[in-house]
Amino acid sequence: MKGKTVFVAGHRGMVGGALVRRLEQEDVRLLTIGRSEVDLCDQAAVFGWFAKQRPQVVFLAAAKVGGIVANNTLRAEFIYDNLIIAANVIHAAHVNGAEKLMFLGSSCIYPKLAPQPLREDSMLTGPLEPTNEPYAIAKIAGIKMVEAYRSQYGSDFINVMPTNLYGRGDNYHPEYSHVVAALIRRFHEAKVAGVGNVVVWGTGTPRREFLYVDDMADACVHLMKSYSGDELVNIGTGEDITIAEFARAVAATVGYTGQISFDASKPDGTPRKLLDVSRLTKLGWRARTTLEDGIRLAYQAYLSESK
């Protein structure tokens, strides 16, 4: 990547922001563009921008993203936006001679009940989790598009499959956020307000793997520099935790000492989503931030972002 023009699509988002921070350590010419200037769902705008800027390297971190209720509520937006963003950016990168592109999928592309830990070759071997199927289908289409451009045009475009991510720049929307941001905010507000009980969604029994977003960005830069294979690469920590245990860990970090109850009327989603990270490990990368340190860093980021 040394000396290259690098475009981070979605630079204002949690992953995009972490990529911008990480790329400051690299000798690259960084390109970003705001949604108000180029809506990545607008094909003409995307094609015009790419023709003018001709980025050599593209991190496609822009997407319509949200937690389980957002996915299950905004089903049409999740499939439309994510299909169109992937199609526009991948094609524009090809037409304008991008040397490398990284597409970010998500662990929800794997079947709901696939054997754990989830291997990259389990994609399309079984039914998806219904709550995020529209998003998953759009992500699978993006993955297949990258594979097709590699096959027909020899494009050095690669696919990565991140696990659940959290950290600086996360989305704290009360209904549409992911679990980490949601619980940090809810436990903090309960502590400040002196509330005696906090409700956590679902049964608390699902298990999730959580990767700190700055580790994610480091893994992306590592793979962009060193990987040009056809296969997906899972990006995770290789460890998971139940939502109930996780909620207790967040409460302890935030300093909330009240009760925790569970609302089983809210969806649990996939029972477990632990990624097999052996391919990533063989490629020379492993996560460094422990969950305990990550939650503490994420809470500090929340406090500084919500001032």
Ligand SMILES: NC(=O)C1=CN([C@@H]2O[C@H](COP(=O)(O)OP(=O)(O)OC[C@H]3O[C@@H](n4cnc5c(N)ncnc54)[C@H](OP(=O)(O)O)[C@@H]3O)[C@@H](O)[C@H]2O)C=CC1
């Ligand atoms: N968060 C997670 O747990 C996981 C995320 N991922 C993937 O990582 C990537 C980034 O996710 P994350 O950073 O969490 O998401 P965010 O929602 O934090 O960031 C998404 C970014 O995409 C931009 N964007 C969305 N739609 C458009 C559009 N039409 N035109 C231009 N920009 C647009 C948003 O811009 P704006 O802010 O202006 O709306 C935002 O900056 C996504 O591909 C996601 O699927 C994968 C696994 C887990």
Ligand SMILES: C[C@H]1O[C@H](OP(=O)(O)OP(=O)(O)OC[C@H]2O[C@@H](n3cnc4c(=O)[nH]c(N)nc43)[C@H](O)[C@@H]2O)[C@@H](O)[C@@H](O)C1=O
């Ligand atoms: C990255 C990944 O993220 C999403 O899938 P998810 O992992 O199910 O996402 P989630 O973080 O929303 O929930 C994880 C678990 O946590 C429980 N939970 C408890 N309390 C709250 C809560 O307050 N908010 C939320 N959101 N969840 C809660 C919730 O019931 C569930 O059991 C999709 O985008 C999917 O497409 C995807 O790729």
